[in-house]
Amino acid sequence: MTTPSVTELSLLKCLWKEQPLSAREIHERVVAELDWSYSSTRKTLDRMLEKGMVAQQALHGVNVYSATLEKVATLAAFAHDFGKRVMEMDAPxxxxxxTGSKLVDQGELAALEQLLQDWPEGKE
Structure with missing residues (x-):
């Protein structure tokens, strides 16, 4: 799986909460966090489309985007990378x-725990 950059993750988090959204709608939801221009949002969405992280479709004459990366698997990849690379931990x-995350519910939390426990060593 392609691990998204921090800015790509911001756009994905927006889409995981509500999708599909237009580029303008995504930009309005992330501008305070990323503090960048609308054209930067568009360029990032274009790169994410090329990488297969998002899908695009026309809805009422407007291009809208949906996340194609699964939320729990993507978060597990980030958590695994953080634990291993940043914290230098061998255990999950x-x-x-x-706990307390606004991004995952209890079912997703359980799935995340299972993914982290079962993470294969070659999947880096």
Whole structure:
């Protein structure tokens, strides 16, 4: 799986909460976090489309985007990378680290824990 950049993750998080959205709608939801121009949002969406991270379709004459990367698997990849590369841990991060997250519900939290526990060593 292609691991998104931090800015790509911001756009994905927006889409995981609500999709499909137009580029303008996405931009309005992330501008405070990313502090960048609409053209930067468009360029990032274009790159994400090329990478297969998002899908695009026309809806009422407007191009809208949907995430194609699955939320829990993407978050597991980020958590695994953080634990291994940043924290230099060989064991998976404890799932209670994610308790209270506004991004995942209880079912997703359980799936995330399972993915982190079962993470194959060659899947880096």
């Amino acid at each position: 991060l404890p799932v209670n680290m994610f």
